[in-house]
Amino acid sequence: MSNIGQDSIASATPTAVEPQGSNGYVNEYHDFVFSGKVADAARDPAYEYTDLLPTYPKINWEPLKLQEDLPEPGRQVQFGQSTRKGALLNRSGVKYTPMSPTLGLEVTNVDLRDLTILEKNELGRMIAEHGVVVFRGQPHFTVHDQANLVSHFGPFYKHPSSGIPSADLAHIRVLYQGPNVRVPPAAMSYAKQWHLDSAFEINPPGIVSMQLLRAPESGGDTVFTSGYDVYDYLSKGYQQYLEPLKAEHRPGYLDLMKMTLHQRRPITANIHPVVCVHPVTGWKSTFVDKLTTRSVVGLPLDESDMLIEYLGTLAMQSINSQIRVRWDTETVAFWDNRCVFHSATFNYWPEQRHTALISATANRPMSVEEARKMGIEPKSRGEDMMEKMGYKDFKVIDMTNGRDT
Numbered sequence: 001m002s003n004i005g006q007d008s009i010a011s012a013t014p015t016a017v018e019p020q021g022s023n024g025y026v027n028e029y030h031d032f033v034f035s036g037k038v039a040d041a042a043r044d045p046a047y048e049y050t051d052l053l054p055t056y057p058k059i060n061w062e063p064l065k066l067q068e069d070l071p072e073p074g075r076q077v078q079f080g081q082s083t084r085k086g087a088l089l090n091r092s093g094v095k096y097t098p099m100s101p102t103l104g105l106e107v108t109n110v111d112l113r114d115l116t117i118l119e120k121n122e123l124g125r126m127i128a129e130h131g132v133v134v135f136r137g138q139p140h141f142t143v144h145d146q147a148n149l150v151s152h153f154g155p156f157y158k159h160p161s162s163g164i165p166s167a168d169l170a171h172i173r174v175l176y177q178g179p180n181v182r183v184p185p186a187a188m189s190y191a192k193q194w195h196l197d198s199a200f201e202i203n204p205p206g207i208v209s210m211q212l213l214r215a216p217e218s219g220g221d222t223v224f225t226s227g228y229d230v231y232d233y234l235s236k237g238y239q240q241y242l243e244p245l246k247a248e249h250r251p252g253y254l255d256l257m258k259m260t261l262h263q264r265r266p267i268t269a270n271i272h273p274v275v276c277v278h279p280v281t282g283w284k285s286t287f288v289d290k291l292t293t294r295s296v297v298g299l300p301l302d303e304s305d306m307l308i309e310y311l312g313t314l315a316m317q318s319i320n321s322q323i324r325v326r327w328d329t330e331t332v333a334f335w336d337n338r339c340v341f342h343s344a345t346f347n348y349w350p351e352q353r354h355t356a357l358i359s360a361t362a363n364r365p366m367s368v369e370e371a372r373k374m375g376i377e378p379k380s381r382g383e384d385m386m387e388k389m390g391y392k393d394f395k396v397i398d399m400t401n402g403r404d405t
Contacts, residue, residue: 014064014202014268015248039163039176042352049213049354052143054163054174061158061265067203070154070363074124074280079388082126088119089126098130102381103226103340104323105130108137112332113145120152123334127207128280132224132323132335139330141211143172143356146332150209154360157205159198161261170264173357179350193343194225194316195291197359200249202270205337206362212327212355219348222325227285227339228381229321230314231275239380242286243368245274245299247308249292271297272364274311277371278339279363283381285339286311287365315341338362 039053074082083089083105089096093109105126112135115123127133150156156171164170197205210222231239250269274296276287290312296304325333335342337359368378 014270039178042176042178052165052169052172052174052213052354052356053176055166056161056163056261057167058262059167059170059264061160063266063268064202066364067155067361068363070203070361071152072124072279072363073121073152074126074128076121077125079125079129079281082122082129086119086122086126088115088122099132099134099323100321102229103130103224103321104132104134106134106136108135110135112138112141112149115149117152120149124153124207125280127334127336128278128339131226131228131340132325132333134325134331134333136331138211138332141330141332143169143211143213143358146209146211146356146358147171150207150358150360153207154362157198157201157203157359157361158264160263160265160267171358173359175355175357176353177346177349178352182349193291194312194341195289195343196287196341197337199272199287199289199292200251200267200269202268203361203364204272205359207334208337208357208359209332209334210355210357211332212329212353214352214354215327215329216348216351216353218326219345219351220327220353221345222327222333222342223345224323224325224335224340224342225315225318226321227276227287227315227341228278228283229318230286230311230341231284232380232382233314233318239275239284242307243273243275243284246271246297246367247274247288248294248297250294251292269294273367273370274307275368276338276365277368277376277378278336279366279371279374279376281381281384282371282376282379283339283384284368284378286315287338288312289315289341316343338365 039055042053043050077086083096088094088110089107091110094107095109096105096107098104099106123133147156158170159173162173163175165172165174197208212220234242248269248271251267272287274286274288275284277284288308288311290308293308293312295301296307299307325331366374366376371378
């Protein structure tokens with residue numbers, strides 16, 4: 001028996017999710033990550049960012065409705081134009097370094113406050129191609145500068161329950177951890193920390209920006225892995241099997257902890273493709289994580305669970321596709337939530353870590369079939385890059401003939 005009826009696949013109507021009760025573990029973790037108690041302990045006129053500590057105001061918003069035809073500024077820039085020939089990275093003195101062969105770009109000697117429209121478009125393309133772009137040396141880049149830059153990529157995404165500085169700054173998601181609460185490492189589900197942000201929304205976030213207002217001396221890194229690469233790691237047969245499938249996303253265990261808080265709008269579940277096509281690059285990426293992906297439409301529960309477990313584990317264990325961003329208070333990072341998984345690390349107690357995240361709402365994740373209807377030819381990132389770079393005369397080892405005996 002299938003876990004979800006096929007009739008629900010095409011529906012653009014979110015399914016409401018009822019808040020669930022908490023337990024001791026939820027409360028313990030909640031107090032560390034999502035509680036005003038920890039932030040309240042830091043409220044001190046002497047602290048420069050007291051006005052940006054998390055609050056949880058009891059305000060109410062309308063349920064989200066499907067947004068279509070949202071801007072994709074990166075589509076205005078051709079492949080390669082954002083790096084080798086682009087205006088932004090060819091400014092005098094600018095240096096950029098790949099963080100890995102397939103994921104991440106680190107940029108120095110750029111002031112993010114004075115980008116032109118063209119350079120912002122190039123940044124959109126850069127984030128889509130590289131997944132993560134990290135800018136070092138931004139000492140004067142405020143959260144208001146951050147909001148101004150992110151607004152170029154779409155309307156702000158507002159989380160229904162995360163901490164915000166105030167009702168007027170609900171587009172800024174803030175996290176604060178300090179020395180007065182420590183959660184034992186065993187309380188963390190490291191496998192389920194790998195996730196896509198708010199994949200349960202009808203329009204999940206696209207480009208996400210992050211900076212630390214207060215950073216620990218060490219620890220508290222964010223780890224990223226490429227959804228493009230996860231797709232490319234799969235065999236051709238498995239890729240073809242996955243491409244027509246859709247999966248239901250519901251709030252994960254981190255979000256369930258937040259559900260003990262006031263919900264500023266109803267939290268919902270939504271159905272998205274298992275394999276998504278990025279609207280800027282045309283590259284295919286898996287869109288399944290262990291945190292929010294509840295089930296695969298049309299599959300028996302056992303098969304659905306195995307598929308989610310496999311794809312989630314592949315993302316978590318793909319060490320060839322992972323990068324680790326070490327933070328300081330002059331670093332600003334951007335990543336594309338449509339093709340990049342990430343995980344926080346909680347190894348910095350008793351130091352403070354104060355985070356500001358601002359995200360742009362993206363168009364609904366697009367399937368391979370939907371991409372073709374829009375005139376986008378879906379491709380594997382790896383194959384597309386080999387073609388663009390002119391690699392033809394090489395042998396691909398066939399790994400499908402079974403195990404050695």
